[in-house]
Amino acid sequence: MSAPTERATVPLPVVHREPEPPGPNWIARVLVGSVLVVAMVVGATAFRVWQVARLDDRRPVDVVVVLGAAQYDGSPSPIFAARLRHAQQLYKDGLTSRIATVGGRKAGDGYTEASAGRRYLANRGVPTSVLVAIGEGSDTLESLRAVAGVAGRSGWHSALLVSDPWHSLRARTMARDYDLPSWTSPTRSGPVVQTRQTQARYIVRETGALLFYRLTHASVETEGSGLG
Numbered sequence: 001m002s003a004p005t006e007r008a009t010v011p012l013p014v015v016h017r018e019p020e021p022p023g024p025n026w027i028a029r030v031l032v033g034s035v036l037v038v039a040m041v042v043g044a045t046a047f048r049v050w051q052v053a054r055l056d057d058r059r060p061v062d063v064v065v066v067l068g069a070a071q072y073d074g075s076p077s078p079i080f081a082a083r084l085r086h087a088q089q090l091y092k093d094g095l096t097s098r099i100a101t102v103g104g105r106k107a108g109d110g111y112t113e114a115s116a117g118r119r120y121l122a123n124r125g126v127p128t129s130v131l132v133a134i135g136e137g138s139d140t141l142e143s144l145r146a147v148a149g150v151a152g153r154s155g156w157h158s159a160l161l162v163s164d165p166w167h168s169l170r171a172r173t174m175a176r177d178y179d180l181p182s183w184t185s186p187t188r189s190g191p192v193v194q195t196r197q198t199q200a201r202y203i204v205r206e207t208g209a210l211l212f213y214r215l216t217h218a219s220v221e222t223e224g225s226g227l228g
Contacts, residue, residue: 046207052172053165053203057183062156063132064096065147065182067140067163067171068103068113076120079164080113082190084120087162090185091126095160100132100150102143140167141174141219148178160185166202170210177217 066087069080076084087099099121103113111119112135122128134150137143151159159182161171168184175182191198209220 042207042211045211046203049166049169049203049206049210052169052184053186055168056185058090058093058095058160058185059183060095061158061160061183062096063098063100063151063158064090064160064162064185065100065102065144065175066117067161067167068101068117068137068143071103071109071111071113071116073109074111074116074119076113076116079190080117081120082187083162083164084117085124085189086185086187088121088124088126090160090162091130097130098132098156099126099130100134100147102134102137102147104135104137104143106138139219140171141213144171144174144178144180148175148180151180157181159183162187164190164202166199166206170206170213173210174213174219 064087066083069083070077071080084101090096091099101114101117101121103117105112112133114133114135118128118131118133121131132150134143134146136146147159150156159175159180161168161175161182161184163171163184163186165186165188168186172182172184212218212220
């Protein structure tokens with residue numbers, strides 16, 4: 001029997017294919033993924049705004065800082081007055097020996113927000129030796145910059161920020177960015193916290209303002225709310 005003959009193996013030609021350009025499905029997946037990431041960031045930020053709003057981190061501090069809001073010829077608006085009364089209670093509770101009222105003035109105003117706040121507290125029996133008016137800033141960022149400067153010169157090393165609940169996280173973030181160790185004790189009264197609709201509106205507003213600040217380190221002016 002004869003041995004089997006070997007057959008020569010012919011190599012197959014190698015075909016080089018150009019990579020196919022991304023198709024519509026790939027682009028759609030990228031877009032959907034981007035939308036999901038943005039939604040997650042916005043949702044997480046809104047949750048933190050809501051979460052910090054529920055906290056009252058009251059503790060002994062060097063200064064209680066009352067963030068300004070509208071005033072009318074020296075009389076605080078209802079929003080501002082609620083913050084001032086809350087700060088007065090913190091003083092009565094022995095948590096501080098100093099209250100700083102902050103906020104500048106608009107064109108034509110005879111008083112700064114800071115001076116209106118100081119006057120209001122003095123008329124309610126808070127000793128003037130306790131009160132410091134820092135009348136600088138047209139929004140939260142500028143006001144807290146001024147507070148941090150005074151704190152550095154005065155030897156204040158801790159602060160308790162008084163504002164509305166939804167404003168707490170952004171204000172605390174700004175103060176700490178200026179190297180002023182801060183906590184928040186929000187007021188639980190006033191127009192901003194009366195209805196669920198109002199609360200939801202301010203949570204949405206503060207979520208956007210906080211994201212804008214984290215991206216730009218600039219403030220969003222929200223005239224009339226005291227949440228600039």
